[in-house]
Amino acid sequence: MMEFKHRQLKNGLTVIGEVNPAAQSAAVGFFVRTGSRDETPEVSGVSHFLEHMLFKGTERLSALDVNEAFDRLGAKFNAFTSEENTVFYAAVLPEYLPAVSQLWLELMRPSLRDDDFNIEKHVILEEIAMYRDMPQYEVMDQGRALHFGIHPCGNSVLGSDDSIKAMTAQQMRAYFQQRYAPNNMVLACCGRFDFDQLCELAEAHSSAWKPVEAQRRLFDFEGTFQVRHVQNPNLARHHICLLGPAVSMQDPRRYAASLLASIVGDDTGSRYYWALTETALAETAVMQCESMDGTGAFYSYFSCDPKNAEKVIETVKSVYKDLAETGLPASEIEAARNKILTSLTLKCEQPMGRLVSLGFNWVYNHQYRSVQNDVDDVKSVRRQEIQEMIALKLGRFTQFSLGPLPA
Amino acid sequence: MADSYRLKNGMVLLGERMEVQSVSFQFLLPAGAALLPRGRAGSAYVISDWMFRGAGGRTSRQLVEAIDSLGIHHSESVHTYQLALSASLEAGNLARALELFADVILRPAFDPLQFVPSLQLAINDLKGLDDDPRQKVMMRLAEQFYPDPLGRPVMGTMEELESLTAETAAAIAARFYDPSQIIFSIGGSYDFDTVCRQMERLFENPGTPGIKDIQPAPTGSRYTHDQNEGAQVHIGLMTPVPPIASDVYYELLAAVAILSGSMSSRLFTEVREKRGLCYAVGAKYRSLKEHAGISCYAGTTPDKAQETLDVTIDQFRKLRLGISEDELQRAKVGLKTSLIMQTESTGARAGGIAADYFLLGHVREPEEIREKIEALSVPRVLEVLNRYPFEEFTVVTIGPRQVNV
Known part of the structure; x- marks a missing residue:
């Protein structure tokens, strides 16, 4: 039977788990409460771009190190960004859960290097071009912008060619400081794993993370009906x-x-x-x-x-x-x-x-x-x-x- | 051991029990695009919609309502050899679901009035493919790569669809029910004895001999380009390798995993991470019964198309020059993890055991697969790569600019 566990660390990071001893695998993810609705027009697309940059490594790990580390654990891993969430996740066999969790914990403090930023910019521009050839997505994206008008939920997740080209690594680093605070993130895990061990890992790897009050404007909006x-x-x-x-x-x-x-x-x-x-x-x-x-x-x-x-x-x-x-x-x-x-x-x-x-x-x-x-x-x-x-x-x-x- | 049973009429039933609340099943009918009469390649696509528009004395609406009231999620897809009818549901409704599917397979209404919208939807989908160049390029690639009729597009051509009548379609569909060629598979929570007894009763009809032999003819062109004024050039390429039943299958799986199995793989690293040429790039091993290939997709803006193709093909060709122990180790862990995760999904399991049975003649046990993966070594993978070097490519592009192949 599944059992729910929950703990909040001193720095504000929430750790939650649904333990299922009968499962063959385990899945772990970081849920960061940030997305395109939290962006200003100058950095349109930064949340999604930042999601890509998390995989580019830390002071200790290069991008290739990161990818190899995930692959050595056989992890099925990825991330997605929406208007209001950035989610990083991996599914692994139970024996690799502590190692993959530790890797994510490290990656949540990325180095955001200029040269990685400049190369990844090309990938983001290709992703924008790819969606232009997928009218079923394009129509939803533009439809959302039209519907939400002045409400931030209309902000584009990918940003535009112009906003991405103009963005600097410095702007991204500033955004990161504001949004990837421990009290604005949840570490969640499901399947066969040891919750206490996960919390100890989180405690050990996030002790230097400083809480920041990350703001979000909340209001209902019916739509522009245009x-x-x-x-x-x-x-x-x-x-x-x-x-x-x-x-x-x-x-x-x-x-x-x-x-x-x-x-x-x-x-x-x-x-x-x-x-x-x-x-x-x-x-x-x-x-x-x-x-x-x-x-x-x-x-x-x-x-x-x-x-x-x-x-x-x-x-x-x-x-x-x-x-x-x-x-x-x-x-x-x-x-x-x-x-x-x-x-x-x-x-x-x-x-x-x-x-x-x-x-x-x-x-x-x-x-x-x-x-x-x-x-x-x-x-x-x-x-x-x-x-x-x-x-x-x-x-x-x-x-x-x-x-x-x-x- | 997987469950297995053969009905009196010859239909094969396969199953694998799992500790879940749900169940998934699949019927593979011998009605794939390659088996259909010449000039009728899109007919199974149309029929797969038409057969759900009334069956067993129910009208179209009554049938859909009956399926929906059991909360069944179902989908139909046409492949090279088969038409697959797949369903997932809560285990408690299984018996009633099987009754409905028996009606759909044995007693479809095939109302000529309902044929018109089924055909129109297929025509719409075929036209819609122009708005999905990524999918279209891979369909065009299969068409050029495989010996005809194995690469036939499942939706057929516009001429084929427009000339299809209700009468012709019904005559073709009458040959779908050949129990000796039907595979039924089930994964999840069920009782196999109960399922076998019910299936014996539901499918006592002996059926008619279906469509059997196909004679493959030569393949298409080495390079095909469709002009399209979109944002990207969509590149599909494929190189021939032995099929799944061969004794080099696991070495090929490892080779593809090293090339493209994950984010530290060669293609992702060289094409995307180092050069920023693409967002999407990836290769897959695709096997029919006697023909197989490694296919690859890459989408990129026109200025980068040539470099993307060149770097990609270069990575394919270079693979046999050397792979590291660490690369192979990562590939093995990845393959083993996928294997175990598939055993957690009822839909993946039902599909997997049926595909095994059709392509290999038996269902592989997860343990057997795991041992084969464990036994892989760098010299063995390299030896296979040298025996089957990735040298010949079929290439298709869709987009604003051609490439040099």
Whole structure:
């Protein structure tokens, strides 16, 4: 059975663990509460660039040393950056967990050398170019910026060619000092491991880290509800992103919101599916609820033939209208519930699947939630709560599209 | 030991039990793109959508609702030899899920009215490939690398799709149910006796002889370029090596791991870390039954495309000149870790045992694989690399600029 453990070190670093002695592996991660929403325009993209630079080593380790060290442990490791989190993680066989944790602890104090910075800048620019050739991502990125307007959740994670080219290593070092403070980070671990040993390691390697009050402006924002289309003659399909207001990670209604997203826009059997995919009006039509720090958004994505663009939007509006005007059948709620419960069960198969939920529950709510807590909350959502969510949130949206034709 | 049983009609059932709450299963039907009639390569792609639009007396909506009400996550994918129907769910709903899939396989409605949107979705997906050059370049690469029809694109061509009728598609689909060529696999929480009894009852239908022999013809061109005014040049390249059933398979796996298995590998270090040429670069061993290759993808902006290709090919060629003990050791740990982590995922396990059975004729035990990995040595890997040097490459690019090959 899984057991939760928690300890806060003197410097403010939180260590949490979900111990599962039956697991074949273990996963460990650092959750840093920083992302593009915490950046000023001059350093747009610095959180993500910094994530790359953490792998470039420390006073003691070169970039190649770091990569070799991870590989010697057979670690499946990586990192990701979002609007509000930077997460570093590794999954290993249990015997390598202490060594890989120690490596991450060392890397959390990187040297951020100028020459590494200058080479990695090229990689970041290539990554930006790569996403330009992926309209399904590009449309979401630009859609988010349009929707959030002045709210910092609209800030681009990657930054722009210009902001990256202009950035200096000195600016990055200053940002690092502000954001990678021990009291702004959580060290989380899942699977088969010794929690006390992990805490001792963390204690030994982070004793010199100084706490800093890392600020974040929190406020809800419903959206700008603007409409914009950008023509790109190189594209074959019309890509649409719709964003509407949802609920935050702190809001207990987030379970009702994720059920609603599944009812409206799961890839099979949802309202979008019957209205758009089953009829082949659009090849992709999906909705997700993204709950964030203090705010949230329902994201929808569609790709379709350019000549069907208007019809797709009209159909979506009638889906929303229908949901608002007629009651939800119990069978539809039940199907969405069961699909979400299956996802929760599948995530439990591997420690790596649990790590992100474990970390985020702590980062956002200072709370441990077992899988059973999540299952119970998904099961206890009532129809009335979903109906209220529909009435309150569905209907108004920001619309951004990319396609070969003019608007 | 993995569970194994053969139904009276010849269908093979394979299973591996795991201590979890979930279960995943997969049906491999002999309906891969290479087996389909000439000029009909995209038909299985269309049929895989069509067969879920009503079955066993249920309408399209009733069928989807029945699947959804059990919380089943399912996906269909067409491969070279097979059409795979895969599902994952909570273990308690397994029996009801198998009944639904038996209906889909044995009693699809194949309503001609529902064929129209299934075909339209396939056409849309094929057009959408132009907006996903990274995926497209790897599909084009398989097409050029493998002897025809083994590299056929699973979505077919636009002409093939546009000429496909409901009648033709239904006639092709009628040959999918050949139990002697179907592999069913299951991983996770289940009782094998119960599953076998239920499957015997559900699939007592003896079926019809399916499509068997394919005659591979010559491969395509050495270099192909598709002009596209995107931001990057997407490069795909592939070099031939022996397939998974050969006695050099583990040496090749180690070679690919040293080349590209992780962040300290040769390609990542030389192409990305030292030169900053790419964000994405990576190689994989890809094996069909009798043909295999090591494929590689790299995406880069036009000014760097030639250098990226040159450095990448140079790394492939240099590998046989020498590898260090430390490199091989890292590759071994990485391969062993992947192996153990796969045994934790029900979906990966169900897929893995079916692939083993089809490609090798038996399911490898994790212990057998571990021993083979342990036994690898630097001289042995180098000997294999010298026997099969990475010299011949098939190259495909999509983007604003061509390269010199």
